[in-house]
Amino acid sequence: MSGEYKATSPYRRHQNDIEAGNSRRDYAHDDDEGSGPFDIVRTKRAPIDRLRRWRQAALVLNASRRFRYTLDLKKEEERKQLVAKIRMHAQVIRAAVLFQAAGQGGQGLKGPLSSKPPSSTPTGDFGISSEELVSMSREHDLSFLQQCGGASYLQLHLKIFLLHLEFYNISVHSFCRPAYFLLYLHQVKGVAEKLKSNPDKGVPEDETDIITRKTAFGSNTYPRKKGRSFWRFVWEACRDTTLIILMVAAAASLALGIKTEGIKEGWYDGGSIALAVLIVIIFTAVSDYKQSLQFQNLNEEKQNIQMEVVRSGRRTKISIFEIVVGDVVPLKIGDQVPADGLVIFGHSLSIDESSMTGESKIVHKDSTKSPFLMSGCKVADGYGSMLVTSVGINTEWGLLMASISEDNGEETPLQVRLNGVATFIGIVGLAVAVAVLIILVVRFFTGHTRNADGSIQFRAGRTSIRDAIDGFVKIFTVAVTIVVVAVPEGLPLAVTLTLAYSMRKMMADKALVRRLSACETMGSATTICSDKTGTLTLNQMTVVEVHACGKKIAPPDNKSLLSPSVASLLIEGIAQNTTGSVFVPEGGGALEFSGSPTEKAILQWGVNLGMNFDAARSASAIIHAFPFNSEKKRGGVAVKLLDSEVHVHWKGAAEIVLACCTSYIDANDNVARMDEDKLSFYKRAIEDMAVGSLRCVALAYRKCETETVPTSDEELENWQLPEGDLILLAIVGIKDPCRPGVRDAVQLCVNSGVKVRMVTGDNLQTARAIALECGILGSDADATEHNLIEGKTFRNMTDAQRLDVADRISVMGRSSPNDKLLLVQALRKRGHVVAVTGDGTNDAPALHEADIGLAMGIQGTEVAKESSDIIILDDNFASVVKVVRWGRSVYANIQKFIQFQLTVNVAALIINVVAAVSSGNVPLNAVQLLWVNLIMDTLGALALATERPTDHLMQRPPVGRREPLITNIMWRNLLIQALYQVVVLLILNFRGRSLLNLEHDNSEHAFRVRNTLIFNAFVFCQVFNEFNARKPDELNVWKGVTKNHLFMGIVGLEVVLQVMMIFFLGKFTDTVRLSWQLWLVSIAIGVFSWPLAVVGKLIPVPERPFGEYFTMKMHRKKNPTDGKATLEGSAE
Secondary structure: OOEOOOOOOOOOOOOOHHHHHHOOOOOHOOOOOOOOOOOOOOOOOOOOHHHHHHHHHHHOOHHHHHHHOOOOOHHHHHHHHHHHHHEEEEEHHHHHHHHHHHOOOOOOHHHHHOOOOOOOOOOOOOOHHHHHHHHHHHHOOOOHHHOOOHHHHHHHHHHHHHHHHHOOOOHHHHHHHHHHHHHHHHHHHHHHHOOOOOOOOOEEEHHHHHHHHHHHHHOOOOOOOOOOOOOHHHHHHHOOOOHHHHHHHHHHHHHHHHHHHHHHHHHHHHHHHHHHHHHHHHHHHHHHHHHHHHHHHHHHHHHHOOOEEOOOOOOEEEEEEHHHOOOOOEOOOOEEEOEEOOOOOOOEEEOOOOOOHHHOEEOOOOOOOOEEEOOOEEEEEEEEEEEEEEOOHHHHHHHHHHHHHOOOOOOHHHHHHHHHHHHHHHHHHHHHHHHHHHHHHOOOOOOOOOOOOOOEOOOOOOHHHHHHHHHHHHHHHHHHHHHHHOOOOOOHHHHHHHHHHHHHHHOOOOOEEEEHHHHHHHHOEEEEEEEOOOOOOOOOOOOEEEEOOOEEOOOOOOOOOOOOHHHHHHHHHHHHHOOOOOEOOOOOOEEEEOOOOHHHHHHHHHOOOOOOOOHHHEEEEEEEEEEEEEEOEEEEEEEOOOOEEEEEEEEEEHHHHOOEEEEEOOOOOOOOEEEEEHHHHHHHHHHHHOOOOEEEEEEEEEHHHHHHOOOOOOHHHOOOOOOOOOEOOOOEEOOOOOOOOOHHHHHHHOOOOOEEEEEEEOOOOHHHHHHHHHHHOOHHHHEEEEEEEEEHHHHHHOHHHHHHHHHOEEEOOOOOHHHHHHHHHHHOOOOEEEEEOOOOOOHHHHHHHOOOEEEOOOOOOOHHHEEEEEOOOOHHHHHHHHHHHHHHHHHHHHHHHHHHHHHHHHHHHHHHHHHHHOOOOOOOOHHHHHHHHHHHHHHHHHHHOOOOOOOHHHHOOOOOOOOOOHHHHHHHHHHHHHHHHHHHHHHHHHHHHHHHHOOOOOOHHHHHHHHHHHHHHHHHHHHHHHHHOOOOOOOOOOHHHOHHHHHHHHHHHHHHHHHHHHHHHHHHHHHOOHHHHHHHHHHHHOOOHHHHHHHHHHHOOOOOOOOHHHHHHHHHHHOOOOOOOOOOOOOO
């Protein structure tokens, strides 16, 4: 029924091609993970067991919140099972079709026409119903398709025609293929007529007609699961273990308080804790809900593919969601089939149906034996066009996507590492909380805990059970609250917060992030392997130089300088050997060219030579095509003229096509032998144009004897177009200027320790000229051997040689996609974090292999985009550099938040532990600690994790993927600040009454004033320390602060809420109003952290991370005979 290639991948059709090289991957270097469960430096393709391992090792208080933005392993398994079921259904249909075809093998056209079409009433004004179309597409019903085209009548006349051929003893093979093609073309035309469409011009470009089609046949969308509601996030925030315990403790305290003191006064203790917990829950839910909306919007952007359709004869780009039944869609290699449909025509059209069937076989499609196309599949080779018959939920792909449309999450390396940090801190905090609980309980029940007036709180045999329970509940509440503060539950979630913010901002910078991990990995990138065309250049091409008829044609579109046959053959080749088109507006106006930039430039040149595109296409018919291939660097077509003469036209890389030419047409219109002089002339022309940074393309042809042209479909499909003995027609030089600002962008990368390498399929001399212009090569002196290399040379090296030269390569010319893959593998083995740009289908393996794959949004194929991690929407290298800035910003923002949060953790824990051990009372009660937790967790993350990237980030080297999260600079900063806060606040705790002149106040009031001042000063220390955390390694912490409106707003909100708590919520927070002098003291204590931070930043720190010193000591203890310790866990 349909031909199948034996290749197992859509990107490896030419298996025996020498240019494919040896791309077997050595997976050993990927196993670079450490032994710890949280030591996963690369989550891309990470094994499921490793992902499960770190989840099990993490200390988690609220699993539903902590793991919300990680891969749901259970759902992932369910998704795979569902996909397998739907794929099985597609396979069953396909097997049934193949079985039916085998059963009708000897019946010609009789069998398929005997079945009846599904009975249904036509929809609206159309001659066919949606149910009939859906049934035909899903069941691959050829018989119904033939009936739609009126095949019975055609079949009768075809039989009569074949009988006449037999009677006159005329070869049937000369006519059978065109006759059958006419029959099947009539089928598609029949369906198109019923759908009021035209196979050539498509549907009318009329909004009313589009709406009518959507109403009749549905839209190309599928039902999506609604995002989580706000109340779902509230519920998940409530599931925090410690908050649940606090609510239970609050309820117990409330009951005891009301029973002891009555409802008017007794509800404050328990009610204040409950209210504080409620505020934490609401703030957490609001923050998480806003994050989810951002991710939801970004997911919709990822699915919004732009497709080219033909409407009213004009090719136009629209969203895949806007495609309607009846649309004509041009297809080329790398495209996604946007809906179910029928092949109108196809040349070497091969489809990868693995997304639906699960098998990686490539299926040949044509308009005769296998015309049905399934939505969601990819074009693996060739080109053609299709008629859309079913869209949206009426397709198998639509059903599949509707079932699995919910995003299943993904963890990032930083997220995993932060879970490790949070687990370690949490264990320490838990141990401290247990210690505080034991100490306070022992002191309380042994009579060592006193009230503010000096009286003992518990006397054995005298204190009532109710008071004892009340005292224990208060102690237990403080201990649980210490756990809330100590376990940084929001630390791993800060990654998703900063990633959500960064991804939204990166959209404005023309970068669409498909994988969360890529956003942060870009901060570690040490090298970028960039394409030339469209990335470093503008992709606005023009033919500026032509060599033909043995001479230079100046100006290039001067037809009078070309011999008549050369002009005629050039127009024939340009019109037929292209995937582009020329549209002539009906009302006049400028011609519209479509296709790749190279195709458009050559089409424009053809028009300048006098080409009428439609007339030239009608003058001959394509009988076979070899689509342009980035490995072969050329493409060709065989065309049959009206006089049955067959011409084979080739177009491709100038030196490669020239090497196949044995003749050329001279100025006298004669075919002349390509002697050494002429060959040298053309080679010099190519070299001169390449040095001038022109892309060189050669056009050649040859005649093909009729008897050598295959006649049957099967032979024609496997026919290798003749590549030798070509006649050169012309060599053209195409100018593609460098993008403005690309030199500055490359220099910025160099300054930041990121090496830019150009990997292009163009001539090495062209690549060299552009590299010098872009700044990839500093001067001619840099253009040395191994700095410049051809793909073939690199490919033919051994693995060891490739590893040796990979670091030095700056420019690789005439590279195949597999050469790019080999370079990526070599660089990664050398320890580089590699970012790769790509736009073609064959770039997919390199994009997938790289640490960060960057696909081009304008010229990139859907296959390339799906293999990528980030899509560069404007194809501009400057946007790639912006992604690097954002990647570094993500890492820097997380480090700022870590430094801030750990300072709060350390200070709060030490203050409460020392106070508990020494006096049996803690200066910071449960409500106050919950407020501090809110500042450092939710509000602190919002303030610090949303800083925009600065130029300072691009003056640092890349972030090593194994570098410690907490650097020496951060340790210095947080220890200085924490030590300052602990010393000052403990002095206030133990000597506050005398320092504040409160000796003459009654004990209880003095106690409350002192504790209020400690609480107030502690909060202001955190507020002012947020400014310090913004710039961990810069003296000027105020630089750019006013531009960050969110930061200023949050700091302002914290100050306002703190003032309100002290002035109006004393009953809830157990505080009293402070005098203006004590307010000044609180603020002064906080402000002093600024000059202290400046002094602290002047203290030098060693470059070697502190952690390595401990690793070295431990290693020496284990290996005392070792003279030299090996450092483990060093940065890459």
